Amino acid sequence: MADPNPFIEMPMQPTLKKPGQLTNEQVKQFFDEGFLIVEDFFSQEQLQSCRNDIEAMVDDLAKKLYAAGKIQDLHEECGLFERLTELDKEFPGAAILLFKSQKMSKSFQNIWSDEKMLNVAEQILGPDVAGHPVWNLRPKIPKNDIVIVPWHQDAAYFDTESYDHMIFTAWIPFLDTDAKNGGMQMARYGHRTGRVGRHTCSPGDTWYVLLDEEEMKNNLGVDLEKDIVTCKVPYGGMLLFQNMIPHRSLSNTSNNVRWSCDLRWQSPNEKWGFYDLQEGILFRSSKQPDLTPDWQKYLSVDRKVEWQKRYCKEQATVDDFDTRVSGPWFARWDIVHHNRHTESFKYDRK
Numbered sequence: 001m002a003d004p005n006p007f008i009e010m011p012m013q014p015t016l017k018k019p020g021q022l023t024n025e026q027v028k029q030f031f032d033e034g035f036l037i038v039e040d041f042f043s044q045e046q047l048q049s050c051r052n053d054i055e056a057m058v059d060d061l062a063k064k065l066y067a068a069g070k071i072q073d074l075h076e077e078c079g080l081f082e083r084l085t086e087l088d089k090e091f092p093g094a095a096i097l098l099f100k101s102q103k104m105s106k107s108f109q110n111i112w113s114d115e116k117m118l119n120v121a122e123q124i125l126g127p128d129v130a131g132h133p134v135w136n137l138r139p140k141i142p143k144n145d146i147v148i149v150p151w152h153q154d155a156a157y158f159d160t161e162s163y164d165h166m167i168f169t170a171w172i173p174f175l176d177t178d179a180k181n182g183g184m185q186m187a188r189y190g191h192r193t194g195r196v197g198r199h200t201c202s203p204g205d206t207w208y209v210l211l212d213e214e215e216m217k218n219n220l221g222v223d224l225e226k227d228i229v230t231c232k233v234p235y236g237g238m239l240l241f242q243n244m245i246p247h248r249s250l251s252n253t254s255n256n257v258r259w260s261c262d263l264r265w266q267s268p269n270e271k272w273g274f275y276d277l278q279e280g281i282l283f284r285s286s287k288q289p290d291l292t293p294d295w296q297k298y299l300s301v302d303r304k305v306e307w308q309k310r311y312c313k314e315q316a317t318v319d320d321f322d323t324r325v326s327g328p329w330f331a332r333w334d335i336v337h338h339n340r341h342t343e344s345f346k347y348d349r350k
Helices: 024-033 044-067 083-090 094-101 106-112 115-125 213-220 295-299 303-311
Strands: 035-038 129-131 136-140 167-173 184-187 199-201 209-211 228-231 238-242 247-249 258-266 281-284
Touching (some): 024 035, 024 115, 035 228, 044 083, 044 258, 083 094, 115 167, 115 258
Antiparallel strands (some): 129 281, 136 258, 167 238, 184 228, 184 247, 199 209
16 A cells, blocks of 8 residues: 655644634645645734744844944834835845844744644644744835846745655744745645755745745646735634645735745654754644653854854855845755855755
């Protein structure tokens, strides 16, 4: 008998009813289509705590830029959804610096390990649940091509050890999101083959990988006319999706920064699949019912610092205001467009 396909076959569902659990129909939709929008999941208090921490990160960045003479105005009169845009106008790449320097504050830890969230994770993964080492806070400033993320599968950023198991993401916006302010698009059913399509690097002035639509159509079975879904995700909700489903984010044509975070979970019994840069964090174990997550161990490693040490050509010249981003995925895919990000990468195809 062939092994079950972890991307389309539901695991046995918990018999005990727990807070936050998805309905059976929702779980089926997640495995059938590869993604699911869940509304009214997080409390206002949880999300406001995250918003407060984001504001603090932006304030820290503004003060650092100001102290170094990179900007002339702290823009303290601007709110959460405007300030980073103004900083980026004075110092192009301020949004990239925020992306590179982000730290997981207590509010984000609380959402990642939230009881309701882990109850959902059990429905998708089974009773053993760990946080995957890759998480991101994403500031999509208005009308800026650098923050438009093209079609890709998340698996394309991981190493091949991740290809045989489910890693799922909760994409959580900090305002209502739609096509106008840079919302997400999913290529429904594109996960069902369990294959990773051929990607290339790196469009425009970005560090992203790109999955061509013809590749999606020919090798992943995506119907480009019928399967592309634009996701409206309201504040308080989340978008769940799999590591194999093609997706992208759109241009932000609004006047506000579209803040979101993406958090990931997988079974701790599978390999992390992230180039041995960092391990994940165990949240639930069927063998340890009273488990307490080891945050100290997890937070002792910063994957972005680690990959810069390992992969950046010019370590000695990299400073706090370097707006280049590189990563190990550059060694995995053909580079068809060179730019400052790819050129900063030290190739090591071990």
